[in-house]
Amino acid sequence: MAKAKTKPTPAPKRVIYPGTFDPITNGHVDMIQRSLEAFDEVIVLVAHSLKKKPVFEAKTRKKLIEECFKGDPRVKVEIYDGLLADYARKHDIHAVLRGLRVVSDFEYEFQMATMNRKMNPKLQTFFLMASDHFFFVNSTLVKEVFSHGGSIKDLVPPHVEKKMREVLC
DSSP states (O other): OOOOOOOOOOOOOEEEEEEOOTTOOHHHHHHHHHHTTTOSEEEEEEEOOSSOOOSSOHHHHHHHHHHHTTTOTTEEEEEEOSOHHHHHHHTTOOEEEEEEOSHHHHHHHHHHHHHHHHHOTTOEEEEEEOOGGGTTOOHHHHHHHHHTTOOOTTTSOHHHHHHHHHHHO
């Protein structure tokens, strides 16, 4: 009796979702959840930004994101302070996830995707449109609304709102 040929198990499809996540919003959470329909694993890469002065330290942002996906081994969160193209090469990851909310996002994201591809030709960027009910949400807006006493209840997970009250009030 001949042995049945077994196909090698394909490598998991992994994607990097980079951002400052200061703080993580429900829009980010939705993007990660939806990307898990296409990818086996999402690496949320908490980045430092020279352009932005974060409210939360990178370690705090990492913890806030991890709490959103507690118990889901498909979501990993790491802090990285270098070039995305280098991180992807080092970890043998060939996909980057970026969310698009409005048309103005595309120009910036297109430039970043092009530069990343120039530095790492194997790196592909996948754009995912924001869900209708989150297309207007971003971390800067959340901080602005919060700083003026507005409700951010529907914009961020409850533990993030609680942490913002602890740190900013």
